[in-house]
Structures are given as structure tokens and as C-alpha cells.
Amino acid sequence: MKKNIFNAAIVGFGHIGKLHLETISSIKELNVCAIVDSAPVESELPVFPSIKECHLSHPEIDLYIIATPNGYHYQQAKEVLELQKNVLVEKPIALHKKQVEELITLSHKYNVRIFTSLQLRFSPVIDYVKKLCEKNLLGQLYLVSVECFWNRNTAYYEKSSWHGTQKTDGGILFTQFSHFLDILFYLLGNLELVSSKTENFSHQNCIDFPDTGILQFKSGETLGSMVYTISTYEKNFESSITLIAEKGTIKISGQYMNQLLYHHVENTNPVKMECKTTRFHKDLYENILLSLDKNIPSIADAENTMDVIEFIEKIMKE
Ligand SMILES: NC(=O)c1ccc[n+]([C@@H]2O[C@H](COP(=O)([O-])OP(=O)(O)OC[C@H]3O[C@@H](n4cnc5c(N)ncnc54)[C@H](O)[C@@H]3O)[C@@H](O)[C@H]2O)c1
Structure with a gap:
């Protein structure tokens, strides 16, 4: 065309x-x-x-x-x-x-x-980390840890009829946290699910699915975990992806993965990045x-x- x-x-x-x-x-x-x-x-x-x-x-x-x-x-x-x-x-x-x-x-x-x-694959922070991985500047990637501690309260679910149902929403990994999983796949290639455990702690009356989960995964030799919830007290608390590698440690942070919060990489000057936009x-x-x-x-x-x-x-x- x-x-x-x-x-x-x-x-x-x-x-x-x-x-x-x-x-x-x-x-x-x-x-x-x-x-x-x-x-x-x-x-x-x-x-x-x-x-x-x-x-x-x-x-x-x-x-x-x-x-x-x-x-x-x-x-x-x-x-x-x-x-x-x-x-x-x-x-x-x-x-x-x-x-x-x-x-x-x-x-x-x-x-x-x-x-x-x-x-979010177009975020300069993600682009920077993707290039570090592609150029193998981090060496062997040992461990990846994802933490998403958000708050979505009853009022949020009452405001919208489609949020919270299995049929129209599908769950918090689809609606709230799919970008984090997308970025994991983007950076690591493939992920193999090792185990997962989910609970519905504080949304039994308003959603059809778990509000909290913990999962373990592997990507080749790399081990990883993701801990996620929408039950954090009163407001969003943290969203981050941490990479622990042979030649460096990286922490990406922010609801839109818009900050490079920590960067300590062999032969590389310290970098701090915060995107001007999250869109x-x-x-x-x-x-x-x-x-x-x-x-x-x-x-x-x-x-x-x-x-x-x-x-x-x-x-x-x-
Ligand atoms: N890419 C992102 O970062 C991002 C961010 C927020 C939402 N989303 C996605 O965008 C989608 C919409 O989310 P939203 O927050 O805008 O929801 P919303 O409830 O604000 O808007 C949905 C709109 O769709 C209309 N609608 C419902 N059923 C319809 C149908 N059968 N045909 C035509 N219109 C219909 C509704 O009237 C409403 O105007 C969801 O899939 C959500 O996951 C993506």
C-alpha cells in the first residue's frame, strides 16, 4: 500500500x-x-x-x-x-x-x-536497556525482578461496568500489568512460566479474578519473578523492573517505565534518565x-x- x-x-x-x-x-x-x-x-x-x-x-x-x-x-x-x-x-x-x-x-x-x-517499547529508557542487552554489555543476565504495587479500589470498579468482569476485562495482568510483561518479553526474548500463585484479598465484591499474584519464570539460564497487586493501601506505590547481571545492575521504574532509577554497568558512565513524556x-x-x-x-x-x-x-x- x-x-x-x-x-x-x-x-x-x-x-x-x-x-x-x-x-x-x-x-x-x-x-x-x-x-x-x-x-x-x-x-x-x-x-x-x-x-x-x-x-x-x-x-x-x-x-x-x-x-x-x-x-x-x-x-x-x-x-x-x-x-x-x-x-x-x-x-x-x-x-x-x-x-x-x-x-x-x-x-x-x-x-x-x-x-x-x-x-512502551518506544520509551527511551526501554530502548536504552534493550540496546545494552542486545550489545551484551550486561554480560550474563542472572536475575530479573518485577514489582508492581498499585491501587485500584472499589470506586474504580464501580465507575466502569467493563472493569472487573472476566468477559470484558479479563484480569489485572491484561488490564493493569500487560505492558510490564510485554517489556519482559521484549528484553528477554522468551519467558517460561515456572510457578504462580494468586489471591483475591480485597476485591471479592467487585472483581471476578485475583487482585494479587506472585509468579516465577525462566528465560534460558535467567531466573525471574514478578510480584503484583492492585491492593496496595490507598494509592499506587511502586512499579519497577530490576536486572541483576554479570556486568551490571539496572532498575527501571515508574508506572510507564519512564525512569532509569539505577544504573551501574561495567565501563559505562552512570546514567540517570527520566522521560519528559509517558505517552x-x-x-x-x-x-x-x-x-x-x-x-x-x-x-x-x-x-x-x-x-x-x-x-x-x-x-x-x-
Ligand atoms: N495502551 C495503553 O497504555 C492503554 C491505556 C489505557 C487503556 N487501554 C486499553 O484501551 C481500551 C479502552 O480503555 P478505556 O480506558 O479507554 O475504556 P473506556 O471505558 O474509557 O472507553 C471505552 C469506550 O468504548 C465504548 N464501547 C464499549 N463497547 C463498545 C462496542 N461494543 N462498540 C463500540 N464502542 C464500545 C464505550 O462506550 C466507551 O466510550 C481497553 O482495552 C484498555 O485495556 C490501553
């Missing part, structure tokens, strides 16, 4: 759908023509209640951006692919690996692309547009999220 301007529609005009529109307004190669939302929403753009109706009025749309609740992603992405249009699906792309496989197969069948929002959707779009224009792979290709979905599914089954 060779085009100067791509036409897009945003499906789901809530919190993140509005962020997509705002981001796209600064990208001259992308033009949002329409919004799709099943609820009444305010916009200067034409609003349609379904993808089907939007397509009938705007067959020129090249890219649909799915920003609806998690549980609808698979069905809506499938609908878009069957219209032979490209689709960017917010994370998680789907709640089951089989669904992701089916979507990828459909995209090949119709010769269109399917992407997902892996925007990397613009980088994501630039990458996607380039890959559509030149027909080359993208860091946001659906294939790159399959392992995370499979990993979370395994934990949910344990």
Missing part, C-alpha cells in the same frame, strides 16, 4: 480513544474521518454506532483503531479484517492465544495488517505508518504480542 494520507476511524471513544484522536491530530499522514461508539459520545466528527455502519458511509477508511473494552477486541478486529481493512487494536489484542492466531491468519488471508499498542502513542503511529507505507514489519505487529497473551492465559489457568 503506497499512500500519502491514511484515513482512520476510532472505535471506542472513551479515555484512550480520545488520547488516540489527540495523538493523531499531530500526525499529518493520518486523518481521523469517523468515530464508532455504542454509547452516545460527543465529537465534531461523524459518530456511528457500529463498524458496519461506519464502513457503509466511509469505505475510504484504511485503518480502524479499536479502543473498546478488552473483551470486544477479538470480535471487532475480526470484523475489520473481514472488511479487508488494517486494524490497530489496543492492548490486550485479545484474551486468548487462539484468537490472536485466528486474527493473524485472517490478516494474511485478506492481505491487510493487524497491529497492537505496544507503545508514546505518537512513536507507535509513526512506526505503523512507515511499515504500512513501505510494507515492512513493525514492532507493533500482532505476532509480537502472542507470547504475552499465551503467558497470561497459562497463569489464569493455574
Whole structure:
């Protein structure tokens, strides 16, 4: 596909759908023509209640951006692919690996692309650490420790009907912590689940799934653990990934992995980084547009999220 301007529609005009529109307004190669939302929403753009109706009025749309609740992603992405249009699906792309496989197969069948929002891969902090790993500057990676201590209280779940249900939300590893798992896979390659234990401590009345978990994993010789909860008292406390390696110690911190909090690496001057922004959707779009224009792979290709979905599914089954 060779085009100067791509036409897009945003499906789901809530919190993140509005962020997509705002981001796209600064990208001259992308033009949002329409919004799709099943609820009444305010916009200067034409609003349609379904993808089907939007397509009938705007067959020129090249890219649909799915920003609806998690549980609808698979069905809506499938609908878009069957219209032979490209689709960017917010994370998680789907709640089951089989669904992701089916979507990828459909995209090949119709010769269109399917992407997902892996925007934290564009954080300069993650990029810096990824390059250290790729150049083998850390030597053997011994241990990885992830800690995510967040607060999501009853009021948060009462405010939104889709959060908290198995069908539309799917669990905190999908909704709150999938970016952390994505970055682990991005940095380490593959992860093998060794064990996991989950509990629902303080959300029995408002969510269908555990609010806390502890898991152990391996990646080759590297050992790792992740401890995560949404039951932290009153507010978010910590989000971090620590790497303990033969030639260095690294701690990435922040809700959006936006700080390099600790850096002590052989033959390297100390580095402290704090990203000015925590929003990397613009980088994501630039990458996607380039890959559509030149027909080359993208860091946001659906294939790159399959392992995370499979990993979370395994934990949910344990
Ligand atoms: N990439 C990120 O960092 C990031 C951050 C936040 C949320 N998200 C993801 O974005 C998605 C949306 O989250 P949100 O916080 O914007 O939710 P939200 O509740 O604020 O918005 C969802 C919107 O979708 C609409 N909707 C619901 N069902 C629909 C349907 N069947 N068809 C069309 N529209 C429908 C709702 O009316 C609402 O306007 C979720 O999948 C979430 O995991 C990603």
C-alpha cells in the first residue's frame, strides 16, 4: 500500500480513544474521518454506532483503531479484517492465544495488517536497556525482578461496568500489568512460566479474578519473578523492573517505565534518565505508518504480542 494520507476511524471513544484522536491530530499522514461508539459520545466528527455502519458511509477508511473494552477486541478486529481493512487494536489484542492466531491468519488471508499498542517499547529508557542487552554489555543476565504495587479500589470498579468482569476485562495482568510483561518479553526474548500463585484479598465484591499474584519464570539460564497487586493501601506505590547481571545492575521504574532509577554497568558512565513524556502513542503511529507505507514489519505487529497473551492465559489457568 503506497499512500500519502491514511484515513482512520476510532472505535471506542472513551479515555484512550480520545488520547488516540489527540495523538493523531499531530500526525499529518493520518486523518481521523469517523468515530464508532455504542454509547452516545460527543465529537465534531461523524459518530456511528457500529463498524458496519461506519464502513457503509466511509469505505475510504484504511485503518480502524479499536479502543473498546478488552473483551470486544477479538470480535471487532475480526470484523475489520473481514472488511479487508488494517486494524490497530489496543492492548490486550485479545484474551486468548487462539484468537490472536485466528486474527493473524485472517490478516494474511485478506492481505491487510493487524497491529497492537505496544507503545512502551518506544520509551527511551526501554530502548536504552534493550540496546545494552542486545550489545551484551550486561554480560550474563542472572536475575530479573518485577514489582508492581498499585491501587485500584472499589470506586474504580464501580465507575466502569467493563472493569472487573472476566468477559470484558479479563484480569489485572491484561488490564493493569500487560505492558510490564510485554517489556519482559521484549528484553528477554522468551519467558517460561515456572510457578504462580494468586489471591483475591480485597476485591471479592467487585472483581471476578485475583487482585494479587506472585509468579516465577525462566528465560534460558535467567531466573525471574514478578510480584503484583492492585491492593496496595490507598494509592499506587511502586512499579519497577530490576536486572541483576554479570556486568551490571539496572532498575527501571515508574508506572510507564519512564525512569532509569539505577544504573551501574561495567565501563559505562552512570546514567540517570527520566522521560519528559509517558505517552508514546505518537512513536507507535509513526512506526505503523512507515511499515504500512513501505510494507515492512513493525514492532507493533500482532505476532509480537502472542507470547504475552499465551503467558497470561497459562497463569489464569493455574
Ligand atoms: N495502551 C495503553 O497504555 C492503554 C491505556 C489505557 C487503556 N487501554 C486499553 O484501551 C481500551 C479502552 O480503555 P478505556 O480506558 O479507554 O475504556 P473506556 O471505558 O474509557 O472507553 C471505552 C469506550 O468504548 C465504548 N464501547 C464499549 N463497547 C463498545 C462496542 N461494543 N462498540 C463500540 N464502542 C464500545 C464505550 O462506550 C466507551 O466510550 C481497553 O482495552 C484498555 O485495556 C490501553
